[in-house]
Structure formats: C-alpha cells, structure tokens
Amino acid sequence: MDExxxxxxxxxxxxxxxxxxxxxxxxxxxxPHRFLDIVLSAADRSAxxxxxxxxxxxxxxxxxxxMNMQFLMMSExxxxxxxxxxxxxxx
Numbered sequence: 001m002d003e004x005x006x007x008x009x010x011x012x013x014x015x016x017x018x019x020x021x022x023x024x025x026x027x028x029x030x031x032p033h034r035f036l037d038i039v040l041s042a043a044d045r046s047a048x049x050x051x052x053x054x055x056x057x058x059x060x061x062x063x064x065x066x067m068n069m070q071f072l073m074m075s076e077x078x079x080x081x082x083x084x085x086x087x088x089x090x091x
C-alpha cells in the first residue's frame with residue numbers, strides 16, 4: 001500500500017468515525033428533554049453513560065460525546081448544524 005492509499009484509508013476512517021459520533025449526537029438532540037432527564041437522574045457519569053447506551057442505543061463513544069456536548073448545542077440552530085454535518089459526511 002503506497003502513501004496515497006494510506007492517506008485515503010485514514011481519511012475514510014476519520015470520516016466514518018466522525019459520522020458515527022454525529023449520528024449519536026443527532027439522537028441526543030432529537031429528544032433533548034429525555035436525554036437531559038437521563039443524565040440528570042444518573043448517580044454518576046458512568047451510570048449516565050450506561051443509561052444512554054441502553055435507552056438511546058448509543059455506543060459508549062457516542063454517549064461520551066453527547067454528554068460532553070454543551071447545552072448551547074441543544075438550540076435548534078445547533079441541532080440543524082449537527083444534522084447538516086452528518087448529511088455532508090454521508091456524501
């Protein structure tokens with residue numbers, strides 16, 4: 001595999017990884033009240049992550065990214081930006 005192929009493969013991997021995270025964020029911002037209720041009612045970060053995995057069907061990486069999202073990202077403008085980036089990543 002030459003350098004160009006490795007770079008292309010790396011870019012594909014980064015794009016797929018970012019899309020995976022964005023798809024998890026979309027689930028969280030599509031139901032922000034439920035998302036926040038789960039996080040706020042959890043005993044700790046680990047319990048919140050586990051509950052998001054179970055109740056939203058997120059991967060652990062998606063749950064962590066969603067929990068790290070700032071409340072500002074719950075605005076409609078920010079939610080649309082997340083959806084648009086995911087659409088762009090899908091191609």
